[in-house]
Amino acid sequence: MAKQLTYADPASREMVKRAAAEDIETVWDRYEAMQPQCGFGTLGICCRICAMGPCRIDPFGGGPQTGICGANADTIAARNIARMIAGGAAAHSDHGRDIVHTLMMAAEDPKSDYQIKEEKKLKTTARTYGIETNGRQNSEVARDLAKAALEEFGRQTGDMTMPSRTPKARQALWRELGIMPRAIDREVVELMHRTTMGVDNDFRNIMKEGLRTAIADGWGGSMIATEFSDILFGSPNPLRSKANLGVLSKDQVNILVHGHEPTLSDVMAAVSRDKRLIERAEEKGAKGINIAGICCTANEILMRRGIPLAGNFLQQELALITGAVELMVVDVQCLMPALASVSRCFHTKLVTTSPKAKMPGVEHIEFHEDAAVRIATEILENAIDNFPNRNGKRVHIPKDTEQLVAGFTPESVFNILGGTYRGTYRPLNDAIIAGRLRGAAGVIGCSNPNVEYEEAHIKMVKELIKNDTIVVTTGCNAISCAKHGLLKPEAAFEHAGKGLQEVCGAVGIPPILHVGSCVDNSRILMTLTNIVSEGGLGDDISDLPVAGAAPEWMSEKAVAIGFYMVASGVYTTIGHPLPMMGSRNLHTYLTEGIEQEVGGKWAFELDPVEAAHKMLRHIDSKRRALKLKPLIYEQAFTPGE
Amino acid sequence: MMRRVYCDTRKCLSCSTCEIACALRHSPGDDLVQTLQGGFDAVPLVRVRQGPLGPVFLRCHHCEDAACIDACKTGAMFRDPETGKVLIEQRKCVGCWMCVMVCPFGAVFPVESSGTAMKCDLCDGYDAPACVAACPTGALHFEEFEDFETRYRAQIPVGAWCTEQGT
Numbered sequence: 001m002a003k004q005l006t007y008a009d010p011a012s013r014e015m016v017k018r019a020a021a022e023d024i025e026t027v028w029d030r031y032e033a034m035q036p037q038c039g040f041g042t043l044g045i046c047c048r049i050c051a052m053g054p055c056r057i058d059p060f061g062g063g064p065q066t067g068i069c070g071a072n073a074d075t076i077a078a079r080n081i082a083r084m085i086a087g088g089a090a091a092h093s094d095h096g097r098d099i100v101h102t103l104m105m106a107a108e109d110p111k112s113d114y115q116i117k118e119e120k121k122l123k124t125t126a127r128t129y130g131i132e133t134n135g136r137q138n139s140e141v142a143r144d145l146a147k148a149a150l151e152e153f154g155r156q157t158g159d160m161t162m163p164s165r166t167p168k169a170r171q172a173l174w175r176e177l178g179i180m181p182r183a184i185d186r187e188v189v190e191l192m193h194r195t196t197m198g199v200d201n202d203f204r205n206i207m208k209e210g211l212r213t214a215i216a217d218g219w220g221g222s223m224i225a226t227e228f229s230d231i232l233f234g235s236p237n238p239l240r241s242k243a244n245l246g247v248l249s250k251d252q253v254n255i256l257v258h259g260h261e262p263t264l265s266d267v268m269a270a271v272s273r274d275k276r277l278i279e280r281a282e283e284k285g286a287k288g289i290n291i292a293g294i295c296c297t298a299n300e301i302l303m304r305r306g307i308p309l310a311g312n313f314l315q316q317e318l319a320l321i322t323g324a325v326e327l328m329v330v331d332v333q334c335l336m337p338a339l340a341s342v343s344r345c346f347h348t349k350l351v352t353t354s355p356k357a358k359m360p361g362v363e364h365i366e367f368h369e370d371a372a373v374r375i376a377t378e379i380l381e382n383a384i385d386n387f388p389n390r391n392g393k394r395v396h397i398p399k400d401t402e403q404l405v406a407g408f409t410p411e412s413v414f415n416i417l418g419g420t421y422r423g424t425y426r427p428l429n430d431a432i433i434a435g436r437l438r439g440a441a442g443v444i445g446c447s448n449p450n451v452e453y454e455e456a457h458i459k460m461v462k463e464l465i466k467n468d469t470i471v472v473t474t475g476c477n478a479i480s481c482a483k484h485g486l487l488k489p490e491a492a493f494e495h496a497g498k499g500l501q502e503v504c505g506a507v508g509i510p511p512i513l514h515v516g517s518c519v520d521n522s523r524i525l526m527t528l529t530n531i532v533s534e535g536g537l538g539d540d541i542s543d544l545p546v547a548g549a550a551p552e553w554m555s556e557k558a559v560a561i562g563f564y565m566v567a568s569g570v571y572t573t574i575g576h577p578l579p580m581m582g583s584r585n586l587h588t589y590l591t592e593g594i595e596q597e598v599g600g601k602w603a604f605e606l607d608p609v610e611a612a613h614k615m616l617r618h619i620d621s622k623r624r625a626l627k628l629k630p631l632i633y634e635q636a637f638t639p640g641e
Numbered sequence: 642m643m644r645r646v647y648c649d650t651r652k653c654l655s656c657s658t659c660e661i662a663c664a665l666r667h668s669p670g671d672d673l674v675q676t677l678q679g680g681f682d683a684v685p686l687v688r689v690r691q692g693p694l695g696p697v698f699l700r701c702h703h704c705e706d707a708a709c710i711d712a713c714k715t716g717a718m719f720r721d722p723e724t725g726k727v728l729i730e731q732r733k734c735v736g737c738w739m740c741v742m743v744c745p746f747g748a749v750f751p752v753e754s755s756g757t758a759m760k761c762d763l764c765d766g767y768d769a770p771a772c773v774a775a776c777p778t779g780a781l782h783f784e785e786f787e788d789f790e791t792r793y794r795a796q797i798p799v800g801a802w803c804t805e806q807g808t
Contacts, residue, residue, distance in 0.1 A: 035691035039654025040777075060652050062779045 043582030088560030093221025218564030445550030542569025542599025648698035662775035
């Protein structure tokens with residue numbers, strides 16, 4: 001029986017029905033076929049690390065309680081989680097590495113297709129690395145900066161530099177705990193080492209290196225990706241755009257960019273405006289060229305160029321099923337192998353571009369940064385030439401789109417708060433101190449067919465803003481919020497509590513601020529740091545009345561992000577638990593004990609409203625600890641304490 | 642009373658090891674790798690599927706009033722008078738699939754390579770059913786119904802959890 005979506009945006013619901021009618025398999029069909037899923041895997045007590053195995057622990061106590069080597073459920077589950085952190089950190093950081101190499105290229109070659117667009121961000125980032133900027137050419141500074149950033153990946157002595165941006169108290173804590181990261185690649189390697197057969201057998205020790213690796217991602221690989229992308233492609237400023245499948249055009253050449261790295265998508269977006277290509281499109285009978293995005297790369301070009309969002313992770317097949325896409329170009333991460341077979345149901349060309357991400361039977365046009373414009377042009381020409389192959393009778397573009405505002409960053413939003421000449425967080429801190437705002441929450445992360453699509457994302461953010469808690473969002477959650485109209489300033493008047501409404505009305509912002517792609521979760525880290533330094537709300541991120549959530553998480557990257565948020569002192573809740581429930585000790589540590597160490601912890605709650613309440617209870621407890629004024633307006637959710 | 646295979650679904654983790662063990666037992670290959678590489682047919686005769694309340698272990702119940710025996714036109718489907726097991730005499734089966742269609746449990750399978758029907762034979766000729774031995778949580782039991790009922794009423798250890806070592 002084909003799945004019917006019950007909560008998601010109307011375009012997705014419509015396209016899932018269409019997929020069923022056309023007998024095209026989607027992720028929801030494959031999810032059903034996979035049921036029931038293996039409980040050993042779900043509980044994290046299956047171990048495949050060595051050839052003495054595979055081993056599994058009997059969670060009911062009857063069968064083996066240790067693997068063949070003697071590892072118990074705590075060790076096995078901890079190792080499994082650790083490897084997810086390693087995978088997620090590797091993905092984010094490798095992305096960061098690619099952007100740094102691109103800056104180096106831009107610095108060294110004045111004829112490069114990449115240029116330094118954001119001098120301000122170049123200088124502030126250089127400052128973090130102690131690089132002199134006065135009286136020096138941008139290209140010189142950039143070269144030194146790129147070199148310093150590359151060292152973050154492989155240095156063999158000392159510690160990483162980027163984490164020095166955290167509040168002093170947090171740095172001291174990390175040093176005391178022995179989790180200040182040394183180098184990005186090194187932490188990932190050590191985590192893989194520790195979790196191989198016969199190394200780390202102490203679940204807390206394994207998690208310690210997991211925390212360190214996660215920090216090397218959030219305050220390292222991801223932050224580098226964000227900052228260096230801003231330097232190359234521009235630091236985002238608030239802008240308007242649209243979201244959902246209705247952004248596809250019935251009479252223009254439709255090209256979808258999917259994946260993660262703006263080194264590809266930004267160039268595609270820029271080249272699509274080339275007059276010669278537009279003429280070529282017109283020659284083929286199209287009215288122009290329409291670029292739209294899926295997933296994080298969509299967020300990158302949205303934030304900087306206002307390119308519309310076609311959809312998020314679970315819509316990647318649905319976008320193709322419109323029959324209106326001439327070409328989907330992909331780079332890395334979150335790409336479903338199923339795209340190949342879905343594209344073959346239509347005229348749609350699927351093109352891989354990264355040597356790291358190939359698909360059997362799929363055309364590969366390898367993207368090299370030193371020939372970026374030429375290759376992007378070639379890909380666009382392929383798309384344009386495919387336009388005549390579109391079968392009008394099979395085109396079905398849902399008409400749904402929603403308006404949105406995006407482009408918020410630690411720099412841009414607080415320029416808004418402070419005025420044109422001086423960015424300041426004072427109004428935000430004051431609003432929290434005075435009780436107009438209860439707190440802030442980051443609601444982020446993927447979509448997963450193991451929950452009702454978008455229900456948790458939307459219900460959670462609505463519950464939070466209803467209770468005067470301003471929300472920042474990234475990634476697929478941001479796209480879901482966009483599709484449900486929650487990224488419009490007007491959404492404050494429909495859904496937000498009185499206090500938040502006042503702030504939004506005064507400043508002109510939506511109640512939910514889109515701060516970018518998943519590597520841009522590092523923007524949330526910087527925002528929290530800036531709030532601490534502005535003063536009045538404690539000395540460390542763990543003092544702040546804030547919480548984080550990834551209610552529909554799917555990816556290992558989400559695990560890494562959750563751990564770096566927890567390591568930074570943020571209470572982090574997710575829907576389905578981390579796959580480690582087969583170990584009571586690990587579960588207790590991650591949801592209770594770890595807070596004594598890092599001031600942040602995990603929580604698992606499937607019901608999004610209940611999860612929001614848990615976040616609010618946590619926020620309230622931080623308000624009490626800071627002795628902040630009581631909230632100005634009556635709240636919808638007031639726990640009895 | 643006849644012993645049958647019963648599943649305590651509270652202990653089933655849907656790992657499908659029972660399916661693999663069953664398929665191997667009923668295939669000409671000696672082990673998993675040999676079976677796969679040798680291209681032998683390996684059809685599991687029990688299935689783990691998703692039910693409304695959790696996993697469901699689907700297998701032949703060797704019914705006292707067997708619809709498949711009634712449906713069989715050649716007499717291939719018969720009850721062993723000594724053991725009470727419902728078995729298929731493969732050489733008499735003509736592959737009409739009537740048994741496949743009438744089984745209320747979907748426990749009879751049409752096998753393409755032989756052109757005959759196959760189903761759980763309670764590992765006739767072996768000491769004990771392969772699925773029962775293979776189940777890693779001991780969810781499967783080969784016993785009389787009354788014994789299973791008693792067992793099912795007993796509490797099973799709640800939660801999955803290891804005690805902390807050393808404290």
